[in-house]
Amino acid sequence: MDTLKGRHTPLRRSLWAVGVYLLAGGLWITFSDYLAGQWFPDPETLNRVQTYKGILFVLVTALVLFLALMRQFSSDRTILSLHHHQREEIRELNQFRESVIERANVWINVLDPSGRIVLWNTTAEEITGYRREEVLDSDRIWQWLYPDADDRARNRARAEEILRDEGELVGYESCITTRDGRQRRISWNARSLRNENGEKVGAIAIGQDVTDLREAEMTIRQRERQLSTLMDNLPGMAYRCRYDDHWTMLFVSSGCRELTGYEPDELVNNHRVSYAELIADGGNGGVLRAVESAIGNAESFSIEYAIDRKDGRRIWVWERGRAVEDNGDLVLEGIILDISDRKKLENELSELATRDPLTGLFNRREMTRLLDEEVARAKRYGRALSLLWIDFDHFKEINDEYGHAAGDSVLKATSALLADSVRSVDVIGRFGGEEFVILLPEMDRAEAWETAERLRTLIRETPQPLGDGRTVPLTISIGVSVFPDHGTDSHTLCAEADRAMYQAKSSGRNRVVLAPLVQEAHNP
Template identity: 40%
Template sequence: MSYVVMGMGIAVIAYFGQGRKLARIALRESEQRLRDITNTVSDGLLVLDRDGKITFANPEAQSLLGYRPDELLGADMCDLLHVLDDGKPMPRIASNVLNVGRTGITCYGQDELFKRKDGVLMPVLVSASAIIKRHQIVGIVVAFHDISNRKRLERELVRRAQTDVLTGLNNRRHFYDLAEQELARAKRYGKPLAMLMLDVDHFKQVNDSYGHHAGDAVLRKLSEVCIAALREIDVIGRYGGEEFVVLLPETDAHRALEAAERLRHALAEAEVPLAGGDMLRFTVSIGVSNLVATDADLDSVLKRADKGLYEAKNSGRNRVCVGDA
């Protein structure tokens, strides 16, 4: 009887031993399949522990970030990769990724910045999920991919929506947006503000005599001279046709007149090459206005600058006049 019991025991041990062996084989096969998947997906994959230390990085993550595996493993994600717009490390409390480790709430499709090994800030789309074992959060899985091309396209679309195609200056709509901001700031802090309105003298004659290509060249030259002659803080825009506007922040009446005269002289000296080798010169008339306490909005300042421009035109052109309040 004892031999029978012993035999049954051996059989049971062998059975469970074989079961454990099969389980180990199945686990190895499962791990291999997981490695194959993570090695071939097009997204970068990182696994973090709950404190944000990197414990795994797939080949795509290594390629996108420019790091070797030994440089990533054990590194703190916020210290090494996750950064703010200025390139400084993302504060841990503000990190959407690390918040997953604290809350267990998955984040989907977050626009973030990762810093590559070469120092380049790479915009990425990130999703992160908590790893939960026995009802405890033990880590975070992070999937990300490079969206640099998308961001470049978005910036280009914004630029086109805000920019005059011919001159490269702010278009009328964007000029208004920027000028409204400056107007609000000037009123809030009691700062002076001035407006210039420019118009090319005899522009129709330029088009009629030399063609529209020459007229376009005159407008492009005008924009170049304005950018060179004015300050970086000044807001320049094409108002329409051959009319341009310039907003001068923190500029009183005296300095506005000086800026207008300086600009008028610079434009009078500019030369536009023509097809035959000749040079074309042109002049502008400029109206000036300044912000006063009774101005309710931007249009009030613009209207006075327009009055000054009208007076300059009627007074013989190629001059600067101040619009009456």
């Protein structure tokens, strides 16, 4: 009805204008002729007045027509301009739709109040595989995207909430099924649409395909779990620390707890204690030198040192690490293992290699090495060095009468007594059988003689246990040689002391004999 009314409006206006013109013209002619006849009775004058009146009428009507046309033309120009502007807006809207909506890299679709699709952009086609012509003005897409009835009902209910303007969707995720049967995860943002009168006319939904992102996140989480599991099961502590004086820990694995006794967060950023404080006996200097050398050579480092745990127990650790660059700064990454058991085993093996298994004293090889070192030191500093060569008197009789077990007991007890009776700087070792050697650094002939006599007297006055509760008396014979009086090398000193010991035995045993001076030994 409004359309018909709009169509007849120009006709009515035209008829109304013509009617007004005819009425005005009729009134003008009628009244102007009457007035002219009343005012100008002279025919000639009346004729001229009629002529002027006609010209005036033409001029007035021309002016009115001119004004009417000007108004109409102005109105037409305004309308044309408005139409042109509207066409430009329509063109710009089309361009906007083409450039923003159609070419957007997100899925954009608009629903009418019934949930049917009224806008379906190119990205929606690419993600789902369904063309615009298939989905517009239809709600079949719900079944295609969500073939599972429960899933479809759940997502349809969320869409209807938006259509009823009962909230917005932000980051809501749903899993769709594409035309080719693939599963894609979409993150939705949606809200209702209203027209200029505030009436609800549908809803707009913007979806982003986050399938690859979620898969990447899942992969990262799996790797983080794997890394965490690996770190938690490492036989030590993995770390990442600053290259500073405190070895400030930026990360430590849970192995920190078993290794140091501290919780990880107690070490990180020196919250309670710095790692440098755990390194025992001033070992920081050695660690620093090893790290600096490795950095200078662009290689990894391996270090062994002791640390003090939270419970006060000292353990040995082995650290393997490397310097890496992090945002322009050097940091260290590596692993620290508890090697206390290995260190203990090494010490035990070292003991086996250098110690006599029966007495626990140094063996012949180690004593020879230590004697060489002491001779070299004595030469370097010009100091004296004495050597005692000890042999047990009649020891074979103890073995023959009481057995070798009893003899071993006597050897152990006597060697322990000798070791406890010398200075801490002195070195005692077993050369084999019942022969023992004692090194006395910085001790001259007189002092060595006094020490030898004291030890001889101590052994003679101390009954030695047989291991079964019984004891036996024992005496020793001692030969003494002194550097440089009796020789300037280890071989000569040993030979002279051994010779002096045999002289003590041949002189009746249980005595001390000082080796003769070099010149004395060569006198006839």
